Amino acid sequence: MSNGSLKLRRRCQAVIDRLDLPHALSVEALCQHLAARRARPLRLHTLPSEASTHGMCGLWLATDTEDHIFYEHRTAPLHQEHIVLHEIGHLLFNHRTMSMDDEGSWGALLPDLDVRSVQSLLRRTNYATREEQEAELFASLLGSRIHNPYRQQPDGILGRLEVAMGVDRPRDTP
Numbered sequence: 001m002s003n004g005s006l007k008l009r010r011r012c013q014a015v016i017d018r019l020d021l022p023h024a025l026s027v028e029a030l031c032q033h034l035a036a037r038r039a040r041p042l043r044l045h046t047l048p049s050e051a052s053t054h055g056m057c058g059l060w061l062a063t064d065t066e067d068h069i070f071y072e073h074r075t076a077p078l079h080q081e082h083i084v085l086h087e088i089g090h091l092l093f094n095h096r097t098m099s100m101d102d103e104g105s106w107g108a109l110l111p112d113l114d115v116r117s118v119q120s121l122l123r124r125t126n127y128a129t130r131e132e133q134e135a136e137l138f139a140s141l142l143g144s145r146i147h148n149p150y151r152q153q154p155d156g157i158l159g160r161l162e163v164a165m166g167v168d169r170p171r172d173t174p
Helices: 003-018 027-038 049-054 077-093 103-109 130-147 156-165
Strands: 042-046 058-063 067-071 118-124
Touching: 003 077, 003 130, 027 042, 027 067, 027 077, 027 130, 058 077, 067 077, 077 130
Parallel strands: 042 067
Antiparallel strands: 058 067, 058 118
């Protein structure tokens, strides 16, 4: 694992650790937890069918009062979950906003969107940027936590080495 990859993993894991999540977790419970913690509603929506023609499979939209995450509904449930977690990564890392200059295309995609109320808008199309890679690794790490909630936490120097190298331990049943 390169030094850059290790730093990225540590940043993502630090954000997850600060969330103070319960062991048993679902995406829905995570959204409720984040909404309560941030004192802002977090709503999930399926993307309109037109989104795929724009190359989108996920989108985070922050208005003045709430957050919205849109995800592709014509894919497997596990992939839908990963898309949502990826967008939550953008939200928690407070990644930069896309340009809202082309209101016409956003109006066609999200006709009820009041562009004046939008604070942040990020869509997921590729993984070429640092922000996309950060959100993607965040989603993978948190998804692993959701699907393996009782993984034993490593102890001592060996445990710290495992964490640093990204070693996943086998699941221990409760």
